[in-house]
Amino acid sequence: METIRNAKQIKDEVSLVDFLARLGHHPSRKSGKELFYSSMLRKENTPSLCVNEQLDVWFDHGGANTSGIKGGNVIDFALAFWHPTTFKEALDKINQIMLLPTKIVSLNTDRKIRPRMKATRLANYKIQEIKELGNNHSIEQYLKKRGIWEQAQGKIKEIYYSIETGPKKGKTYFSAGWPNENEGWELRNKVGVFDFKSCLGRKGISVIDGDTNKLSMFEGFLDYLSWKKDNPNATDSIIVLNSVNLLDIAVKKARDFLNIDVYFDHDNAGDTAFKLIKKEIPHAIDCSHIYGNFKDYNEMLLARKNTRMPWEEDNIFEKILATYKR
Numbered sequence: 001m002e003t004i005r006n007a008k009q010i011k012d013e014v015s016l017v018d019f020l021a022r023l024g025h026h027p028s029r030k031s032g033k034e035l036f037y038s039s040m041l042r043k044e045n046t047p048s049l050c051v052n053e054q055l056d057v058w059f060d061h062g063g064a065n066t067s068g069i070k071g072g073n074v075i076d077f078a079l080a081f082w083h084p085t086t087f088k089e090a091l092d093k094i095n096q097i098m099l100l101p102t103k104i105v106s107l108n109t110d111r112k113i114r115p116r117m118k119a120t121r122l123a124n125y126k127i128q129e130i131k132e133l134g135n136n137h138s139i140e141q142y143l144k145k146r147g148i149w150e151q152a153q154g155k156i157k158e159i160y161y162s163i164e165t166g167p168k169k170g171k172t173y174f175s176a177g178w179p180n181e182n183e184g185w186e187l188r189n190k191v192g193v194f195d196f197k198s199c200l201g202r203k204g205i206s207v208i209d210g211d212t213n214k215l216s217m218f219e220g221f222l223d224y225l226s227w228k229k230d231n232p233n234a235t236d237s238i239i240v241l242n243s244v245n246l247l248d249i250a251v252k253k254a255r256d257f258l259n260i261d262v263y264f265d266h267d268n269a270g271d272t273a274f275k276l277i278k279k280e281i282p283h284a285i286d287c288s289h290i291y292g293n294f295k296d297y298n299e300m301l302l303a304r305k306n307t308r309m310p311w312e313e314d315n316i317f318e319k320i321l322a323t324y325k326r
Helices: 002-013 016-022 074-081 087-098 137-145 221-230 244-254 268-280 297-306 316-322
Strands: 029-031 034-037 049-052 057-060 125-132 157-163 172-179 185-191 194-200 206-208 211-218 236-240 259-263 284-286
Touching: 002 074, 002 087, 016 049, 016 074, 016 087, 074 087, 137 172, 137 185, 157 185, 172 194, 185 221, 211 221, 211 244, 221 236, 221 259, 221 297, 236 244, 244 268, 259 268, 268 284
Parallel strands: 211 236, 211 259, 259 284
Antiparallel strands: 029 034, 034 049, 049 057, 125 157, 157 172, 172 185, 185 194, 206 236
């Protein structure tokens, strides 16, 4: 119980930017609300580790590191920075760096907690409206660019929400929303040049019932919908992790299936996750060879989309006619 409470205090009270500064790392540049650092998790020439100071989250756009952790809150960073280390060891190190007391702080403490949105989910929010797809051009364009617009119908919703407290109080947002089994929403959208990824509510896996003997497992819903595009008639039961940290929950639900196909990312996190599944369920099959040298199923789908023949392009006749206009 001590570790959990200590973790909550760290996420509420420790600024990621301050933590990085104490480790001797400072941003190389700023773009809007984003601070860019030369990644301290791997070698690189161009600063690509991004920190959103308001959300207090980070994401490394340059690729995977040895830990397989690509983003998250200050604790996720510590786990990546001091990899391999246990969760409790990471908390202890943060305490040492930030000179925080190791003693449990009372829930009735007068210590001020900085209001901010959490890394794993958006706190202090209110869902204003949930709509079917087709009402928001930006969301439609995002899903079309990911190549899964048709497959998203009936599965993805348009989520409109507002922030109730903190520095962004009163701000309203929208994103494509994918439901999990804990009544939370996994959010995805395009914000500028970056892919926005967050969660409203409690994190959880997503389960779609189908064939009781055949299960297919995916890390994220973009990969599931990409697979569905290639397998429109498949009746498999589906588990989408939404986070590799939820692997244990997924494994418990997967045990009863006789046939299990796994479509995880080609990175350290995906490889480690499959090894853990294989250890618990020996008959699980790694299907990542299907997308070859691509990182994941959606990346393969996008590469295929970008190499279509001229006559396969969208609105090709309109484009041809436009060249003859005077």
